Amino acid sequence: MATMKIPQVLLNSGHLIPTLGIGTASHPMPPPEQLTSILMDSVEAGYCHFDTAASYGTEECVGQAVAGALDRGLIKSRDEVFVTSKLSWKHTHHDLVLPALKETLRTLGPEYVDLYLIHWPLRIKDSADPYKLTGEDMLHFDINETWKAMEECCKLGLAKSIGVSNYSCAKLSKLLENATVPPAVNQVEMNVAWQQQKLRQFCKEKNIHVCSWSPLGANGAAWGSHQVMQSPILKEIAAAKNKSVAHVALRWVHEQGAIPIVKSFSKERMKENIQIFDWKPTHEEVSRIQQIPQAKGFRGERFVFQMGCTNLLKNCGTEKYEFYVPNLFDWEP
Ligand SMILES: NC(=O)c1ccc[n+]([C@@H]2O[C@H](COP(=O)([O-])OP(=O)(O)OC[C@H]3O[C@@H](n4cnc5c(N)ncnc54)[C@H](OP(=O)(O)O)[C@@H]3O)[C@@H](O)[C@H]2O)c1
Numbered sequence: 001m002a003t004m005k006i007p008q009v010l011l012n013s014g015h016l017i018p019t020l021g022i023g024t025a026s027h028p029m030p031p032p033e034q035l036t037s038i039l040m041d042s043v044e045a046g047y048c049h050f051d052t053a054a055s056y057g058t059e060e061c062v063g064q065a066v067a068g069a070l071d072r073g074l075i076k077s078r079d080e081v082f083v084t085s086k087l088s089w090k091h092t093h094h095d096l097v098l099p100a101l102k103e104t105l106r107t108l109g110p111e112y113v114d115l116y117l118i119h120w121p122l123r124i125k126d127s128a129d130p131y132k133l134t135g136e137d138m139l140h141f142d143i144n145e146t147w148k149a150m151e152e153c154c155k156l157g158l159a160k161s162i163g164v165s166n167y168s169c170a171k172l173s174k175l176l177e178n179a180t181v182p183p184a185v186n187q188v189e190m191n192v193a194w195q196q197q198k199l200r201q202f203c204k205e206k207n208i209h210v211c212s213w214s215p216l217g218a219n220g221a222a223w224g225s226h227q228v229m230q231s232p233i234l235k236e237i238a239a240a241k242n243k244s245v246a247h248v249a250l251r252w253v254h255e256q257g258a259i260p261i262v263k264s265f266s267k268e269r270m271k272e273n274i275q276i277f278d279w280k281p282t283h284e285e286v287s288r289i290q291q292i293p294q295a296k297g298f299r300g301e302r303f304v305f306q307m308g309c310t311n312l313l314k315n316c317g318t319e320k321y322e323f324y325v326p327n328l329f330d331w332e333p
Contacts, residue, residue, distance in 0.1 A: 004046050004274045009259075011184040012207045013154075013161035015114065018082050019254060020274060021049035021211065023263030024058035027222065030265060032061050038265045039065030043074045043081070045270045051187075051213075051261045053086035053119055054104055055130065063109030083108065084187075084211075086119035086165060087150075090126050092141055097149035101158055116159035117187055118146060121171050122303060133302050143171060144178045151181045161185065165213075169202040176206065187211040187261065192234060192252050192292050193227035200256065212253045215260035216246055217297050224297040233292055237285045244272060251276040252289050 008016040022042050029035065039050065039061060052062045062083060069075045085108065091100035101116060121141060124130065128137035153159045163185030164175065176182060186203055190196045190212035203210050218224020228234065234245045241248070246262075246269070253260040254276055264270045281289070 004277055006046060006048060007277060011161050011209055012182055013184045015160050018049035019259050021051045021259060021261040022047045023261045024052045024062060025056045026263060035061040036064045040068045041267050042270050043069040046274050048080060049082040051084045054088040055119060059085055059104055059107040067109060082114040084115040085113045086117045089120045089122055089124050092118060092123040092146050094145040094149045097146060098153060101153050105158060112157060113159050115161045115163060115185060116153055117163045117165045120166050143175050147175050147179055154181055169199055183208050185209045185211055187213055189214050189298055190258055191215050191217050191228050192231060192249055192289050193217055194294060194296050210258040212258045212260050214297055215253045215262050216249050227295060231292055233288050237281060246273055247276055251281060
């Protein structure tokens with residue numbers, strides 16, 4: 001397979017972003033040296049857009065892979081790769097944003113990130129275990145004050161573009177009311193089984209680019225489902241086109257104007273996933289994909305508590321999810 005050149009598009013910040021990224025969130029995680037080597041393989045395969053986050057523990061490997069790619073002559077300068085990282089939900093407070101980005105840059109190596117995102121629209125205590133959250137762990141999250149600090153990171157040149165992740169239309173509207181730098185990107189769960197039509201339309205109107213996490217539905221990982229990779233419709237289209245199901249799923253995201261962030265740590269599947277820019281599904285195939293039943297892979301239940309956040313209603317502490325807190329994690333029908 002020939003190395004595919006990934007097209008780029010312009011963000012509202014004036015910077016270009018490659019239209020396919022490689023994800024680095026995984027459970028379990030390979031040892032760091034192995035992950036660094038995998039990410040260098042991805043550069044060899046043609047990837048130039050890395051998605052990391054403070055909370056993934058992969059920033060150092062991404063930094064080392066970029067340095068290794070430079071050493072091996074796979075790239076000539078840092079500018080040839082695009083690196084996204086994300087602010088942890090423990091640091092979503094005005095005063096904690098800049099120190100968190102500085103720590104990210106210390107870990108990653110380069111002097112700037114191409115894109116810095118607020119990972120989730122919420123805040124938890126520093127001492128909280130993100131996998132065993134209780135209502136007691138939730139803190140007040142101020143969207144506008146946190147965003148002001150993100151704008152400062154951009155003005156200082158430490159982040160070329162800034163954006164958000166997992167923001168609904170309602171949260172984006174609130175942020176835009178006071179923003180002087182609009183978010184360049186909203187990175188959300190998006191795939192054929194959770195198409196996000198309303199959110200995508202909203203982002204298009206506001207000139208915010210959508211990046212799709214779990215474009216393959218995470219292929220059955222704890223936070224995903226098999227609805228994408230086992231979709232009978234995708235299987236039929238793939239067979240008719242002599243493509244793989246992953247090709248059809250990723251090309252559909254691209255076709256919608258969004259950027260798939262796909263994770264594969266297998267050299268073969270990495271090479272496979274990049275082959276989406278030289279073919280197209282037909283209108284009829286796209287219409288069939290629109291008929292796929294919709295279900296969110298990641299339902300966010302671990303952020304939802306019986307009586308809402310205890311910092312607001314001081315009597316929670318249970319992990320039963322009987323009540324949904326709409327302003328904490330908005331659904332997009
Ligand atoms: N902003 C957020 O809140 C958020 C949330 C979740 C994820 N993300 C980002 O988005 C990235 C991608 O999302 P994701 O990891 O959830 O899911 P994904 O990319 O949809 O799926 C990854 C899974 O699919 C498998 N896979 C990859 N290519 C394949 C192919 N061609 N055929 C069959 N299986 C294939 C991978 O296994 P192998 O590795 O074995 O190939 C892995 O198990 C993450 O790594 C992370 O960087 C962001």
